[in-house]
Amino acid sequence: MRKLPKKLLITGIALLLSVVVLGGVSFAWYTISTTPEASAVKVGIYADRTILISSDGENFGQYVNLSDAFQNLIGLHPVSTVDGLNWFLPAYQVEGMLMEAKEFILDDRLEHANISALDDEGNPLEGDELNERDKEGYYYYVDFYLMTQVEDGCTVHLSFPEADSFDDLLTDEGIQGTYILGQPILKVKDGEETLKLSYGGENCIRIGFLTNPAYSEASGLDNTGYSDIYPKNGFVIYEPNSDIRTSTGKPGSGEQDQAGRYVLGNDFSAEVFQNGNYLETKPLGFTLDSNGKTVIEPVTIDPAKLIIQKSSSWDEEDVLEKLRNRQKVTSAEILNYGYFISSQYVTDRLQTSGTASRYVSILGEAGQNGSDVSIIHLIKDEPVKVRMFIWLEGQDPDCWNDIAGSAFRMNLELTGRE
Numbered sequence: 001m002r003k004l005p006k007k008l009l010i011t012g013i014a015l016l017l018s019v020v021v022l023g024g025v026s027f028a029w030y031t032i033s034t035t036p037e038a039s040a041v042k043v044g045i046y047a048d049r050t051i052l053i054s055s056d057g058e059n060f061g062q063y064v065n066l067s068d069a070f071q072n073l074i075g076l077h078p079v080s081t082v083d084g085l086n087w088f089l090p091a092y093q094v095e096g097m098l099m100e101a102k103e104f105i106l107d108d109r110l111e112h113a114n115i116s117a118l119d120d121e122g123n124p125l126e127g128d129e130l131n132e133r134d135k136e137g138y139y140y141y142v143d144f145y146l147m148t149q150v151e152d153g154c155t156v157h158l159s160f161p162e163a164d165s166f167d168d169l170l171t172d173e174g175i176q177g178t179y180i181l182g183q184p185i186l187k188v189k190d191g192e193e194t195l196k197l198s199y200g201g202e203n204c205i206r207i208g209f210l211t212n213p214a215y216s217e218a219s220g221l222d223n224t225g226y227s228d229i230y231p232k233n234g235f236v237i238y239e240p241n242s243d244i245r246t247s248t249g250k251p252g253s254g255e256q257d258q259a260g261r262y263v264l265g266n267d268f269s270a271e272v273f274q275n276g277n278y279l280e281t282k283p284l285g286f287t288l289d290s291n292g293k294t295v296i297e298p299v300t301i302d303p304a305k306l307i308i309q310k311s312s313s314w315d316e317e318d319v320l321e322k323l324r325n326r327q328k329v330t331s332a333e334i335l336n337y338g339y340f341i342s343s344q345y346v347t348d349r350l351q352t353s354g355t356a357s358r359y360v361s362i363l364g365e366a367g368q369n370g371s372d373v374s375i376i377h378l379i380k381d382e383p384v385k386v387r388m389f390i391w392l393e394g395q396d397p398d399c400w401n402d403i404a405g406s407a408f409r410m411n412l413e414l415t416g417r418e
Helices: 127-135 169-175 317-326 343-353
Strands: 006-011 045-048 051-054 063-064 087-089 104-105 140-148 154-158 178-182 185-189 192-196 203-210 233-238 278-279 284-288 294-300 304-311 334-336 359-361 374-380 383-394 407-417
Touching: 045 284, 104 233, 154 383, 185 317, 192 317, 304 343, 343 359, 374 383
Parallel strands: 233 304
Antiparallel strands: 006 045, 006 407, 045 063, 051 140, 087 104, 140 383, 154 374, 154 407, 178 407, 185 192, 203 233, 203 383, 278 359, 284 294
């Protein structure tokens, strides 16, 4: 009997995230603080007949629109997490310098997620009230449920389709593939056209999937949707554009810096900061020191919980034509999708590279059109809750002041494998 393909699309995530700095001297994470703002976020999830999806865990179907979850929210600010449960918010000295990690603010109750930019009556906040509220919001999340009717179940992976397998509907709607790219903008001034496709923020953004979330009573968080069938609190991080450096061609964090400076004064002309290299990011997490005391330190991500993707790119000519004709730019205008690189392969090379800066070249690595790391294994007729997070990873070397003004377009495609 022929096996049917199992494919789920989290798409239109056509996530438009605008990132804006609100004045003052800025220093990138490590030393720079930025004030990203996000708006006009659109999230739709499409599924075929073998994977079902629901926004409430009861009414399952082939499509669910989650756009409302991201409307009228305070923007993204750099944070760090390795488990999706403990979120570390930066603390700065008066002059803007970053404090030590032990001084960071721990958010384990989602108190700084999905902060509304509206007042109690639903009106947009303005002036000082908006500025005060802006200090509270850092990251986003949205919940949905997955289920399969495949007899032996299936594992769920991020992927993009082969060029000759595009479904006509998906091509028409422009919702296929997995990528995070700059939102194309065409500006015309004095008859001159300027097309902007890249902003830098797409190189430090992360998507996290927390499966079957279960919180302690002390957290005060709702455990609605928790299942005894599935392992609790599985967390997988998706890192896009892993081989592109925001630093390329940038002057540095301030004119007073030595020419050719980048984050923390690093010389971006060095090999480690060139496109084609993968730089390891170590998010902040809890560890035990030699005395058994709990401390906050950078943590190496388990390769079984990290999805690494090379950079994707727009077809500039197709994008220009769409924008000139005032048409919507979709994933149909993607020139190429970044291949997924085995995180275990990258980790092994990092361990044997012998470099203190923890980087390896992935320039010549072809990769696959689907991730080797699975988000979860679905069991037939057993729904599971998935909490999807969106954040700017402050520990990423590419998270610095030049990402200000970034705008993103996201699309996520999930494929089931038996």
